[in-house]
Amino acid sequence: xxxxxxxxxxxxxxxxxxxxxxxxxxxxxxxxxxxxxxxxxxxxxxxxxxxxxxxxxxxxxxxxxxxxxxxxxxxxxxxxxxxxxxxxxxxxxxxxxxxxxxxxxxxxxxxxxxxxxxxxxxxxxxxxxxx
Amino acid sequence: xxxxxxxxxxxxxxxxxxxxxxxxxxxxxxxxxxxxxxxxxxxxxxxxxxxxxxxxxxxxxxxxxxxxxxxxxxxxxxxxxxxxxxxxxxxxxxxxxxxxxxxxxxxxxxxxxxxxxxxxxxxxxxxxxxx
Amino acid sequence: xxxxxxxxxxxxxxxxxxxxxxxxxxxxxxxxxxxxxxxxxxxxxxxxxxxxxxxxxxxxxxxxxxxxxxxxxxxxxxxxxxxxxxxxxxxxxxxxxxxxxxxxxxxxxxxxxxxxxxxxxxxxxxxxxxx
Amino acid sequence: xxxxxxxxxxxxxxxxxxxxxxxxxxxxxxxxxxxxxxxxxxxxxxxxxxxxxxxxxxxxxxxxxxxxxxxxxxxxxxxxxxxxxxxxxxxxxxxxxxxxxxxxxxxxxxxxxxxxxxxxxxxxxxxxxxx
Amino acid sequence: xxxxxxxxxxxxxxxxxxxxxxxxxxxxxxxxxxxxxxxxxxxxxxxxxxxxxxxxxxxxxxxxxxxxxxxxxxxxxxxxxxxxxxxxxxxxxxxxxxxxxxxxxxxxxxxxxxxxxxxxxxxxxxxxxxx
Amino acid sequence: xxxxxxxxxxxxxxxxxxxxxxxxxxxxxxxxxxxxxxxxxxxxxxxxxxxxxxxxxxxxxxxxxxxxxxxxxxxxxxxxxxxxxxxxxxxxxxxxxxxxxxxxxxxxxxxxxxxxxxxxxxxxxxxxxxx
Numbered sequence: 001x002x003x004x005x006x007x008x009x010x011x012x013x014x015x016x017x018x019x020x021x022x023x024x025x026x027x028x029x030x031x032x033x034x035x036x037x038x039x040x041x042x043x044x045x046x047x048x049x050x051x052x053x054x055x056x057x058x059x060x061x062x063x064x065x066x067x068x069x070x071x072x073x074x075x076x077x078x079x080x081x082x083x084x085x086x087x088x089x090x091x092x093x094x095x096x097x098x099x100x101x102x103x104x105x106x107x108x109x110x111x112x113x114x115x116x117x118x119x120x121x122x123x124x125x126x127x128x129x130x131x
Numbered sequence: 132x133x134x135x136x137x138x139x140x141x142x143x144x145x146x147x148x149x150x151x152x153x154x155x156x157x158x159x160x161x162x163x164x165x166x167x168x169x170x171x172x173x174x175x176x177x178x179x180x181x182x183x184x185x186x187x188x189x190x191x192x193x194x195x196x197x198x199x200x201x202x203x204x205x206x207x208x209x210x211x212x213x214x215x216x217x218x219x220x221x222x223x224x225x226x227x228x229x230x231x232x233x234x235x236x237x238x239x240x241x242x243x244x245x246x247x248x249x250x251x252x253x254x255x256x257x258x259x260x261x262x
Numbered sequence: 263x264x265x266x267x268x269x270x271x272x273x274x275x276x277x278x279x280x281x282x283x284x285x286x287x288x289x290x291x292x293x294x295x296x297x298x299x300x301x302x303x304x305x306x307x308x309x310x311x312x313x314x315x316x317x318x319x320x321x322x323x324x325x326x327x328x329x330x331x332x333x334x335x336x337x338x339x340x341x342x343x344x345x346x347x348x349x350x351x352x353x354x355x356x357x358x359x360x361x362x363x364x365x366x367x368x369x370x371x372x373x374x375x376x377x378x379x380x381x382x383x384x385x386x387x388x389x390x391x392x393x
Numbered sequence: 394x395x396x397x398x399x400x401x402x403x404x405x406x407x408x409x410x411x412x413x414x415x416x417x418x419x420x421x422x423x424x425x426x427x428x429x430x431x432x433x434x435x436x437x438x439x440x441x442x443x444x445x446x447x448x449x450x451x452x453x454x455x456x457x458x459x460x461x462x463x464x465x466x467x468x469x470x471x472x473x474x475x476x477x478x479x480x481x482x483x484x485x486x487x488x489x490x491x492x493x494x495x496x497x498x499x500x501x502x503x504x505x506x507x508x509x510x511x512x513x514x515x516x517x518x519x520x521x522x523x524x
Numbered sequence: 525x526x527x528x529x530x531x532x533x534x535x536x537x538x539x540x541x542x543x544x545x546x547x548x549x550x551x552x553x554x555x556x557x558x559x560x561x562x563x564x565x566x567x568x569x570x571x572x573x574x575x576x577x578x579x580x581x582x583x584x585x586x587x588x589x590x591x592x593x594x595x596x597x598x599x600x601x602x603x604x605x606x607x608x609x610x611x612x613x614x615x616x617x618x619x620x621x622x623x624x625x626x627x628x629x630x631x632x633x634x635x636x637x638x639x640x641x642x643x644x645x646x647x648x649x650x651x652x653x654x655x
Numbered sequence: 656x657x658x659x660x661x662x663x664x665x666x667x668x669x670x671x672x673x674x675x676x677x678x679x680x681x682x683x684x685x686x687x688x689x690x691x692x693x694x695x696x697x698x699x700x701x702x703x704x705x706x707x708x709x710x711x712x713x714x715x716x717x718x719x720x721x722x723x724x725x726x727x728x729x730x731x732x733x734x735x736x737x738x739x740x741x742x743x744x745x746x747x748x749x750x751x752x753x754x755x756x757x758x759x760x761x762x763x764x765x766x767x768x769x770x771x772x773x774x775x776x777x778x779x780x781x782x783x784x785x786x
Contacts, residue, residue, distance in 0.1 A: 001391065002347050007384040009513045013406035013422035013463070020177050022184060027463040029406035029422010031513050043351070046282050047343035052385060053284060070406070070420040081178035085133050089174070120402045120424050121776065122138040123183060129132065140775045144668035144684035144725070151308050153315060158725040160668035160684010162775050201668070201682040212309035216264050220305070251664045251686050252645060253269040254314060260263065271644045275537035275553035275594070289594040291537035291553010293644050332537070332551040382533045382555050383514060394784065395740050400777040413570050415577060436744070439675050440736035445778060446677060474571035478526050482567070515531040516576060522525065544701050546708060605702035609657050613698070646662040647707060653656065 001112070004049040005037035006056050010063050014071035014082045021081075027072070032087065032117040034063060036095055037128075038104070039112035050104045058103050062094040084119050088127040091115045096131055132243070135180040136168035137187050141194050145202035145213045152212075158203070163218065163248040165194060167226055168259075169235070170243035181235045189234050193225040215250050219258040222246045227262055263374070266311040267299035268318050272325050276333035276344045283343075289334070294349065294379040296325060298357055299390075300366070301374035312366045320365050324356040346381050350389040353377045358393055394505070397442040398430035399449050403456050407464035407475045414474075420465070425480065425510040427456060429488055430521075431497070432505035443497045451496050455487040477512050481520040484508045489524055525636070528573040529561035530580050534587050538595035538606045545605075551596070556611065556641040558587060560619055561652075562628070563636035574628045582627050586618040608643050612651040615639045620655055656767070659704040660692035661711050665718050669726035669737045676736075682727070687742065687772040689718060691750055692783075693759070694767035705759050713758050717749040739774050743782040746770045751786055 013029040036059045040049045066074070071082040080086060092115040099110050114128035144160040167190045171180045197205070202213040211217060223246040230241050245259035275291040298321045302311045328336070333344040342348060354377040361372050376390035406422040429452045433442045459467070464475040473479060485508040492503050507521035537553040560583045564573045590598070595606040604610060616639040623634050638652035668684040691714045695704045721729070726737045735741060747770040754765050769783035 002350070002387070002389050004347060004387045005385065007514070009515070011417070011421050011423050011513070013420045016177075018177055020179075020182065023461045024404070026461065027406045027420075027466075028404050028461040029424075030404050031422075031424040033514050043345075043347055046278075046280055047345040047348040048282075049347050049387065051282065056385075068416045068419065068421040070422075073420075083174075083178040085135060085174055085180050086178040088133070120404070121400070121426050122402070123136065123187075125133070125135045125180065127133050138776070140777070142679070142683050142685050142775070144682045147308075149308055151310075151313065154723045155666070157723065158668045158682075158728075159666050159723040160686075161666050162684075162686040164776050199678040199681065199683040201684075204682075214305075214309040216266060216305055216311050217309040219264070251666070252662070252688050253664070254267065254318075256264070256266045256311065258264050269645070271646070273548070273552050273554050273644070275551045285592045286535070288592065289537045289551075289597075290535050290592040291555075292535050293553075293555040295645050330547045330550065330552040335551075382535070383531070383557050384533070395743070395780070395782050397740060397780045398778065409570075411570055413572075413575065436738075436740055439671075439673055440738040440741040441675075442740050442780065444675065449778075476567075476571040478528060478567055478573050479571040481526070516529070516580075518526070518528045518573065520526050540701075542701055544703075544706065607698075607702040609659060609698055609704050610702040612657070647660070647711075649657070649659045649704065651657050 001039050001041060002043060002049045003037045003039045004052060004055060005035050006052060006059055007033060007035050008056070008059050008063055009033045010066050012066055012069050012071050016081055016083065018081065030119050032084070032119060034059065034091060035116040036091070037114040038110050040106070040109045041111060044109065050106050050110060054104050058095060058098045062091055062098060084117050084125040085127070088115045088117050088125050091117070092127045092129070099131065132170050132172060133174060133180045134168045134170045135183060135186060136166050137183060137190055138164060138166050139187070139190050139194055140164045141197050143197055143200050143202050147212055147214065149212065161250050163215070163250060165190065165222060166247040167222070168245040169241045171237070171240045172242060175240065181237050181241060185235050189226060189229045193222055193229060215248050215256040216258070219246045219248050219256050223258045223260070230262065263301050263303060264305060264311045265299045265301045266314060266317060267297050268314060268321055269295060269297050270318070270321050270325055271295045272328045274328055274331050274333050278343055278345065280343065292381050294346070294381060296321065296353060297378040298353070299376040300372050302368070302371045303373060306371065312368050312372060316366050320357060320360045324353055324360060346379050346387040347389070350377045350379050350387050354389045354391070361393065394432050394434060395436060395442045396430045396432045397445060397448060398428050399445065399452055400426060400428050401449070401452050401456055402426045403459050405459055405462050405464050409474055409476065411474065423512050425477070425512060427452065427484060428509040429484070430507040431503050433499070433502045434504060437502065443499050443503060447497050451488060451491045455484055455491065477510050477518040478520070481508045481510050481518050485520045485522070492524065525563050525565060526567060526573045527561045527563045528576060528579060529559050530576060530583055531557060531559050532580070532583050532587055533557045534590045536590055536593050536595050540605055540607065542605065554643050556608070556643060558583065558615060559640040560615070561638040562634050564630070564633045565635060568633065574630050574634060578628050582619060582622045586615055586622060608641050608649040609651070612639045612641050612649050616651045616653070623655065656694050656696060657698060657704045658692045658694045659707060659710060660690050661707060661714055662688060662690050663711070663714050663718055664688045665721050667721055667724050667726050671736055671738065673736065685774050687739070687774060689714065689746060690771040691746070692769040693765050695764045696766060699764065705761050705765060709759050713750060713753045717746055717753060739772050739780040740782070743770045743772050743780050746772070747782045747784070754786065
């Protein structure tokens with residue numbers, strides 16, 4: 001299988017209000033470096049998995065509502081723990097929606113995605129699934 | 132599938148006593164940067180793959196007996212070639228044992244692991260398998 | 263599954279002559295950092311996936327005809343768009359040929375490969391498949 | 394001149410309440426990867442710039458009050474803009490105090506420091522000065 | 525001294541037509557990851573070295589005429605060897621001009637700059653000087 | 656000032672036989688990623704700091720006697736603590752000798768060097784001085 005992966009990042013605040021999170025229960029924050037990978041079985045006639053410019057735009061548009069935000073105040077995250085893993089899935093679903101809406105102009109060729117968030121130089125999470 | 136990956140490292144000596152290893156037959160050493168990834172199908176009710184603090188502790192405990200060691204003197208490696216690949220499997224098995232013993236407190240949710248050792252900026256190995 | 267991955271790089275010029283490529287239609291270039299991963303089910307009796315020295319040599323020999331080249335002038339790329347994805351597949355096929363020719367001396371153990379090209383710190387592509 | 398540099402990180406929230414900061418005025422956050430470098434003219438009789446274990450401890454102790462914190466609530470930052478540059482200086486001063494208090498046990502040999510904070514894969518700041 | 529550094533990149537073709545350059549004499553190319561560091565003695569009243577947004581814009585504007593270009597066809601490079609070192613100086617001078625023209629709005633506070641180009645994971649060059 | 660920096664690595668064993676080194680007293684090892692930077696005031700008529708091919712060769716030749724070695728058995732290190740800092744200076748002096756012997760063919764233009772050894776993803780050392 002082929003894949004193309006592009007990178008962007010966000011800088012956000014959030015709290016993780018459960019004793020499970022120990023020192024991270026209170027308001028703190030993170031730079032999340034976000035890698036989004038798009039998988040296809042074959043290349044198109046231009047030798048592409050997807051148009052990398054459209055992929056970068058789609059990732060940027062997905063992250064735009066989160067940039068420089070306090071995630072505790074983002075309505076759709078109400079009642080959720082915005083862990084790194086949770087955010088992987090959120091970005092995955094948003095990108096899947098963008099693909100379904102034709103924003104990658106891929107003619108249904110993208111079959112699988114992986115969204116990875118690096119929270120530091122020593123920890124990261126990802127979600128990978130078929131579309 | 133979801134994954135969380137954490138990083139640690141060890142600095143060890145060893146020899147690889149077979150002509151197959153050419154210049155690496157004699158006593159030499161390596162810094163191994165170790166990435167351990169834990170895979171689950173779903174997130175738990177706190178939005179977690181696993182408790183990242185427990186994951187870091189489990190990896191640290193697994194690596195502790197190897198830190199600053201000459202692997203040629205580690206009894207359980209007697210008669211083995213302690214290649215990067217071999218060590219990936221060793222760390223994998225030790226972490227699998229820790230999970231089986233409940234040290235990640237994951238309720239049997241971890242389904243798969245990948246253990247990766249970077250031996251330099253140009254070479255690495257990994258072992259990935261279902262639990 | 264086990265894997266060993268080695269890294270090399272090439273510095274090439276090329277053009278991508280279709281309006282699809284926007285600003286990259288004309289002659290430009292790239293440093294491609296190339297990671298080749300070799301997968302086996304088991305380790306051999308020396309604890310190896312493959313002989314890492316042979317893997318580095320095979321990757322180097324595969325990249326040699328591309329080093330410091332204008333890909334527009336490489337005969338076998340005539341009429342092709344030499345995208346990052348396309349080059350992943352080209353290197354994959356060349357390495358698969360080298361393995362089939364016995365250059366990794368792996369006794370048919372390599373079952374799968376992944377070839378990854380990093381075109382910048384924010385974009386990369388790969389091709390992964392069974393042999 | 395000789396130097397030894399060690400790395401740690403913090404994950405913090407903060408706001409930068411001035412129109413100068415545009416989208417970063419409100420509550421957001423960052424992972425700061427922190428590198429602290431210690432410079433000496435010569436090595437001691439054990440071939441060391443400083444005891445690296447003490448350096449790591451001193452950096453960890455300096456960062457401890459900031460880990461998982463909302464910097465807007467840290468009393469000594471009241472009325473300050475906690476920019477990346479500002480935090481470089483804060484960590485520098487705290488480490489300089491630790492050295493002056495003998496926590497690196499360096500016998501006055503550390504002559505200069507550099508503290509660097511990486512806020513993302515594309516931006517970082519540092520402060521470097523003689524002690 | 526304080527510094528802030530921002531990163532961008534360009535993907536260019538060029539030739540280095542002298543026997544001195546061996547295999548790199550002909551048309552080839554590079555991804556140059558470009559780091560521009562700005563140094564000031566002190567922070568301004570907002571705790572800044574320079575406005576990082578303006579720094580990113582200035583670097584982007586400086587690199588714009590080189591993006592996806594064949595440097596052999598850039599008029600101001602006629603008769604020059606566009607080595608990595610040469611390009612460091614070119615970007616440095618262009619950024620110095622932008623600062624002199626007030627584009628960083630720094631009130632003359634930037635005293636020094638360093639421009640670094642990474643040509644691969646194993647080689648880079650830089651130019652650093654007072655303004 | 657201009658600089659060009661090239662990277663290589665070694666994988667060595669050693670012991671650090673003093674209580675000062677705590678857990679690192681016994682035989683252990685390291686991968687040292689080695690960066691050597693060469694500084695000149697100006698570029699030569701080909702736009703170069705130094706011939707990068709010669710720089711890579713000189714660094715490789717300097718490291719050759721250490722590759723896959725037990726440093727405790729290297730005669731010239733007898734009675735020395737082969738710390739990361741010590742090795743920075745050793746490589747620096749060896750490269751300075753190579754330059755003095757004309758191996759960089761730089762006509763006396765290299766004025767300064769920095770040799771940096773990364774011992775892990777969280778610690779490194781360097782030595783920088785005029786020639």
